[in-house]
Amino acid sequence: MPRLHPAVAAVRSAVRTALAGLPPGSLVLVACSGGADSLALADGCAWEAPRAGLRAGLVTVDHGLQAGSDRQAARVADWARDTGLTPVEVSRVEVDVRRGGPEAAARTARYAALEDARKRHAAAAVLLAHxxxxxxxxxxxxxxxxxxxxGLAGMPARRGRLVRPLLAVSRSETEAACAARELPVWRDPHNDDTGYTRVRARRAMPLLTEALGERVVANLARTASLVADDNAVLQELADDLLERAIDAGAPGEPAAVVLADAPKALRSRAIRLWLRRAGVTGELNHRHLAAVAALVTDWRGQRPGRVPGGRRVGRTAGRLWIDPPS
Structure with a gap:
């Protein structure tokens, strides 16, 4: 019996670990563009899911941002059906590039499409190929x-129903797995477009490796894991701080004095959590958080500030408030 290629084994092992604990008979959907990473993931899931008593399907998202994207999506879907994945779905989305730039807009549209597919098919998880x-x-x-x-915590291995099995598998391994399995890998032209920030970061990695050593990629990823562990503890403390501030204030309006007495790291997290609970979406950067924190720690009767979505945040009678969603 021929020996299994080490890269194929690495991908399958990662998928097997990610699928462990899902309800028997449930469906998992693989998000697949046809690139080496997602194709290796889909191939690994097609092998591992039945052996774990699960069903495996696939969703490919057509962003419509380049000529022939519909044909590529159809090729991925045909491969998935031939591989035995079911259901297989092509999701066509409209990308509003005016909102946050093409990268962010495409990501927002893609995740919305994946969540819609998950709900319609009652999938237990959606697998992403990062x-x-x-x-x-x-x-x-x-x-x-x-x-x-x-930001330094990177991407979580799990967030809700989104699962990233390959965070400990390198890109060279997914490429080798595809080559060993003779999979029809598609190379996205956007991966060579230096107009995209992530493409420029990707091109910087070989220079960092040359300057700092071969372990730099693994060490950066390990940093994310270590910071994520610390964040989890700090977030629990921030959750408690926000609850105490709301108890001392009013429903949905935390008392500024409680937040002011807390360490800066916890206060910032509590403010972020409060804004998210209030329905603020979009990127909350340090300027947004600093402006809200100033209402707590540097109160001079200043006018309300604004957060993503254009909503105002202010302070009245010692309590923070935010405009209701429009």
Whole structure:
């Protein structure tokens, strides 16, 4: 019996671990563009899911951002059906590039399509093909942008129904797995477009490896894991702080004095949590959080500030408030 290629074994092992604990008979959907990472993931899931007593399907999202994207999506769907995945779905989305730039807009549209597919098919999980290299690039971008612990924590292995099995598998391994399995890999032209920030970060990695050593990619990804562990503890403390502030204030309006007495790291997290609970979406950067924190720690009767979505945040009678969603 021929020996299983080590890269194929690495992908299958990662998928097997990610699928463990899902309800028997449930469906998992793989998000697949046809690139090496997602194709290796889909192939690994097609092998592992039945052996775990699960069903495996596939969703490919057509963003419509390049000529022939519909044909590529159809090729991925045909491959998935031939492989035995079911259901197989092509989801066509409209990308509003005016909202946050093409990368962010495409990501928002893609995740919305995946969540819609998950709900319609009652899937237990949606598998995403982010790799060790993607995680390292995420940390590098967070450092370049001056991001705090939320950014440095990178992408979680699990968030709700979204699961990333390959965060400990390198891009070279997914490419080798596809070659060993003779899979029809598609190369996205956007991966060579330096107009995209992540492409530039990807191109910087070989230079960092040359300057700092071969372990730099793995070490950046490990940093994300370590910071995520610390974040989890700090977030629990921030949750408690926000509850105490609301108890001392009014429903949905935390008391500024309780937040002011807390350490800065916890106060910032509690404010972020409060804004998210209030329905604020979009990127909450350090300027947004600093402006709200100033209402707590540097109150001079200043006018309300604004957060993503254009909603106002202010202070009245010692309590923070936010405009209701429009």
């Amino acid at each position: 790799t060790l290299d993607d995680q390292a690039e995420t940390v590098l971008l967070a450092l370049a942008r001056g991001g705090g612990p939320h």
